[in-house]
Amino acid sequence: MKLHNFSESEKVDAFEKEQKMEPYVFCDKNLSDYEKTIYILAIAYGASPICRLSKKDIEELSLWLEVDFDLLAQALEDEVNFPCGNAIIKFGDDTIECGEYFKNDFFDVIIRVFFAYKNLEELYDDFGKEAVIENINTFYSINHNFEMANAIAATYECMQKRAFSYENTMYDSAECFNPKYNIEMLSLLSLSDDCQDYDEDLINILTKLLKYEFKTRINALYLVTICQIFKHSPCFTREMKNISTDIYNKLLLILKNGKVISMIINCLHRKTDKQVDERSKKDNTTRMQILYGYPNYDCYDLRLDFSHKGQEVVHFNNETPGGLSCCIFNKNEFQNIIDQYPELKDCFISYDDRWALKERINCELTDDIKVSFDRVRKEKAHDPIFTQSYLEKDINDFINLVSKMLPKECRRAIDLDGTYAKLCFNYDVIMRDTTLLYLAYLARDSKRVDMVAEWISDKAFRYGLTSEKINIDTLGQVLEIIKTAESRI
Numbered sequence: 001m002k003l004h005n006f007s008e009s010e011k012v013d014a015f016e017k018e019q020k021m022e023p024y025v026f027c028d029k030n031l032s033d034y035e036k037t038i039y040i041l042a043i044a045y046g047a048s049p050i051c052r053l054s055k056k057d058i059e060e061l062s063l064w065l066e067v068d069f070d071l072l073a074q075a076l077e078d079e080v081n082f083p084c085g086n087a088i089i090k091f092g093d094d095t096i097e098c099g100e101y102f103k104n105d106f107f108d109v110i111i112r113v114f115f116a117y118k119n120l121e122e123l124y125d126d127f128g129k130e131a132v133i134e135n136i137n138t139f140y141s142i143n144h145n146f147e148m149a150n151a152i153a154a155t156y157e158c159m160q161k162r163a164f165s166y167e168n169t170m171y172d173s174a175e176c177f178n179p180k181y182n183i184e185m186l187s188l189l190s191l192s193d194d195c196q197d198y199d200e201d202l203i204n205i206l207t208k209l210l211k212y213e214f215k216t217r218i219n220a221l222y223l224v225t226i227c228q229i230f231k232h233s234p235c236f237t238r239e240m241k242n243i244s245t246d247i248y249n250k251l252l253l254i255l256k257n258g259k260v261i262s263m264i265i266n267c268l269h270r271k272t273d274k275q276v277d278e279r280s281k282k283d284n285t286t287r288m289q290i291l292y293g294y295p296n297y298d299c300y301d302l303r304l305d306f307s308h309k310g311q312e313v314v315h316f317n318n319e320t321p322g323g324l325s326c327c328i329f330n331k332n333e334f335q336n337i338i339d340q341y342p343e344l345k346d347c348f349i350s351y352d353d354r355w356a357l358k359e360r361i362n363c364e365l366t367d368d369i370k371v372s373f374d375r376v377r378k379e380k381a382h383d384p385i386f387t388q389s390y391l392e393k394d395i396n397d398f399i400n401l402v403s404k405m406l407p408k409e410c411r412r413a414i415d416l417d418g419t420y421a422k423l424c425f426n427y428d429v430i431m432r433d434t435t436l437l438y439l440a441y442l443a444r445d446s447k448r449v450d451m452v453a454e455w456i457s458d459k460a461f462r463y464g465l466t467s468e469k470i471n472i473d474t475l476g477q478v479l480e481i482i483k484t485a486e487s488r489i
Helices: 008-019 033-047 055-065 069-077 106-122 129-161 179-191 201-232 238-255 331-340 342-347 367-379 392-405 419-442 446-462 475-487
Strands: 024-027 088-091 094-097 259-266 286-293 299-305 315-319 348-351 354-357 382-384
Touching (some): 024 033, 033 069, 033 088, 033 094, 129 179, 179 201, 201 238, 201 259, 201 475, 238 286, 259 419, 286 392, 299 419, 331 342, 331 354, 419 475, 446 475
Parallel strands (some): 024 088
Antiparallel strands (some): 088 094, 259 286, 286 299, 299 315, 348 354
């Protein structure tokens, strides 16, 4: 076979033809930057779909993402192929060159997260044998979608940087989160004759724990991925993409291998008629609240605040359940502090390559160390988010974009007194102690079972989950405490 050698004129003609390629006209309507982004992602997915979505799935997705059903269905079903990877799409009067962005699989992530959330709500509370088997299969499906979404988001970031590493992988350690072990244990407890003498409520307990651990991890993964989607979108302004990038970098640092118990976008109107030095939290300067934690069950309240009295830049506040206000330190920040204040080394706790100040009650503080401690805490009480200045309107627009992609229950008022955060932290503590109870029960360590049951009973009373302190004799009582704590949030 003789290969054809293209002449220079043929190469030029081919290049010019490529450059003059007619755009794919998606619709005649002028759309928002957000809508165009979602439809581009859907078109890219539709060109090479992993699975076909039903009409009902597309309807639910369109409601979830706040886009038009007919246009979303069109994007997913047209199977558009672009020659040489030159994706040019026309929306109304706007033409978007999105060849590079077209290489992403972000809509696959959206679909997987969507089904994972949906599956979590479909888990049975009826723990008959058939229901348990169905729950086990559902957990395997959730885990598959979670692992794939985690890998897809990380892979795209690696491709952009042309270097493969775990740096941009939200979950890169089985030591931090390994749900397969518990799913297999759930199967063993429900199906093996050797396990029939365990309290049947042990299955119910493990199901609750698995649901909680999955939900909080999916929350974290999805929130960071939303920022990733916007920072790469060709539809947004340079300012909006930079805002997305800065928040993505901050959240990836804080939430990596962690969990998000709750995420709230403040639905209350932000007052803009006051000068910065006149604003307070009563003016709804807090626009986003993320209640998050780590595998050891340490929890924090992270709030994105606009400028207010005493703080002239948009910043993060980070507070412990005990009221210590201090943001997370990265590796360089921590090392610089220890170089300057070596006496503070034992006042920090590490979460991989991040560090946080311990609450004062957990530190041995002399008068001299107190001075150093308070100085460091005060310097990191407010953490500037952005690498440059942006209009508050642009930052607020970005937050509103994020809210469009989050579950609708994430849009609510952020309370001023921290009641909601306290309820979430209480719930997390109950789940931590329940995990310890489950492990002790599994090991048939009766002494430890009694000890942890006492902890749960004490906390349930202090948290107002029971009207009086009770003696916990059955796992069923623990389940009722969990349900009560859950209902409050």
